[in-house]
Amino acid sequence: MRTEQDLATMPAVEMLAGFADGTLSPVEVHDAVQSVIEAREGVLNAFWARDPDASRKAALASEARWAAGEPLGLIDGVPVTLKENVARRGVPMPSGNAGTEPVVPEADAPITARVVESGGVILGSTVMPDWGMLSSGVSSRHGITRSPWNPGWTTGGSSSGAGAAAAGGYGPLHVGTDIGGSIRLPGTWLGLATLKPSYGRIPLDAPYLGRAAGPMTRTVADAALFMRVLSRPDPRDWTSLPPQDIDWSALDGEMRGLRVGVHLDAGCGESCDAEILAAVNRAAAVFEAAGAIVEPVGRFMTQELLDDLDLFLRVRSWNDFRALEPEARLRVHPHIIRWCQGGADVPGTRVLQCYQQIMGIQARTVAATLPYDLVLSPVAPVAAFAAEQPMPFPGDEKTMAHIGFTAPYNMSGQPAATVNCGFTADRRPIGVQIAGRRFDDLGVLRAAAWYERNRPAEAVPHWPDDADGALTEEKTTSTTPEGEKP
Known part of the structure; x- marks a missing residue:
């Protein structure tokens, strides 16, 4: 007999098979997920907005459609969460920031529309740190979001709530966004299967240089399933890629003969911990044993390029910060205040220099990786750090060092993409990043699925089941948010 934990953590592909043959009910799944949320949310703090009554009504409607043999779409009845910066009509969007007056969207974002059209049961909106510019679960509005593996560890960010929900058993499908690593950093620090897709692959309502949205799941097959929904076209995103008929379910394949680069030195930021490098090298060895042609990839980033990207992002956030009323500015997280002040009154000529450097990053990245079908690398130079810490490395000058x-x-x-490839000595997850050529999202997912099937047993996540009650106790650390949730 399946327990509530079994139902809540069931992969979406298995869930849908149960809905189709009548052995499983969307309402049964929904209620099991809600039980897990109720037990864990007081510690994990993954949600900004949540309406269990509304989501249960959606599950009831899905159950009726399945009973009639008329499912609405590919994920009918499957529980889904959306990051709080993905617009849902009528749901305030504070962007994790206590200093802002939340925008209340009048329409669903393309992502939300695709999920609803496909029958997904939206559980709510997950939290993020201030303006998405912290790589942790620390937010001036929401307090601290914590790892299901250990509440003392960070989730990573900025898709912190989505990551906590995925790892914590809040159903199988979660949406994050990523402008510098915000999907993949929670991916590595929480043991998840994630994909930052090609720019423009998933239509957005607020496109921006480098910004992408993508799936955060426990299995690659679920990420691929979700891409079938999220990548559908929407004319509102004027930067999106042309519609393309991609068979996202075609995950079978071999690595023999593929050229696989291994990139172990970023050329900037902090150097990698030995345990991280060892785990990525072990992953590369799995590819090589299967017949892939594995070669080292040299540095192609520089500290100057990373610093100029950092300055460009500081100027962007400074413009948001200076638009706030003086009293509201005081409510922004202190780390963000100090960081964005570095972008105050930067001359336009300097900003243009930074933009040109970003074009340089584009050129260098494409040129360095073009010889390879895939490139394996660490996701971050360190494993999960303390939950209360805003960024991996202390010091404002190291804000982007990871x-x-x-x-x-x-x-x-x-x-x-990211896939878990090992653990540190104290059992913190380590992910390997698998990157591909421009627009080869399917090739990246296929390689991720292949590695997921072939990785050694010690690299397979055994998800925390809360056997010791660590996720159902009251937090002892004060993490009181400065704003109230709707």
């Missing part, structure tokens, strides 16, 4: 492996693929628009 994104040397992830940000280049945002700037180049290339797809990049």
Whole structure:
């Protein structure tokens, strides 16, 4: 007999098979997920807006459609969460920031529309840190979001709530967004299967240089299933790719003969911990044993390029910060205040220089990776750090010292996935990043699925089941949010 935990953590592909043959009910699944949320949310703090009554009504409607043999779409009845910066009509969007007056959207974002059209049961909107510019679960509005593996560890960010929900058993399908690593960093620190797709692959309502949205799941097959929904076209995104008939379910394939680069030195930021490098090398060895042609990839980033990307992003956030009323500015997280002040009154000529440097990152990334079908690398140079810590490395000058492996693929628009490839000595997850050529999202997912099937047993996540009650106890650390949730 399946337990509530079994139902809540069931992969979406298995869930849908149960709905189709009548052995499983969308309402049964929904209620099991809600039980897990009720037990864990007081510690994990993954949600900004949540309406269990509305989501149960959606599950009831799905159950009726399945009973009639008329499912609405590919994920009818499957529980889904959306990051709070993905617009849902009528749901306030504070962007994790206590200083802002939340925008209340009048229409669903393309992502939300595709999920609803496909029958997904939206559980709610997940939290993020201030303006999405912290790589942790620390937010001036929401407090601290914590890892299901250990509440003392970070989730990573900025898709912190989505990551906590995925790892914590809040159903199988979760949407994050990523402008420098915000999907993949929670991916590595929480043991998830994620994809930052090609730029423009998933239509957005607010496109921006390097910005992408993508799936955060426990299995690659679920990520591929979700891409079938999220990648459908929407004319509102004027930067999106032309519609393409991609068979996202075609995940079978071999690695023999593929050229696989291994990139272990980002050329900027902090150097990698030995345990991280060892885990990525072990993953590369699995590819090589299967007949892939594995070669080292040299540095292609520099500290100057990373610093100029950092300055460009500081100027962007400074413009948002200076638009706030003086009293509201005081409510922004102190780390963000200090960081964005570095972008105050930067001359336009300097900003243009930074933009040109970003074009340089694009060119270097594409050129360095073009000889390879795939490039394996660390996701971040360190494993999960303390939950209360805003960023991996102390010191404002090291704000972007951890994104040397992830940000280049945002700037180049290339797809990049994460899959868990090991653990540190104290059992913190380690992910390998698998990047591909421009627009080869399917090739990246196929390689991720192949590695997921062939990785050694010690690299397979055994998800925390809360046997010791760690996720159902009251937090002892004060994490009181400064704003109230709707």
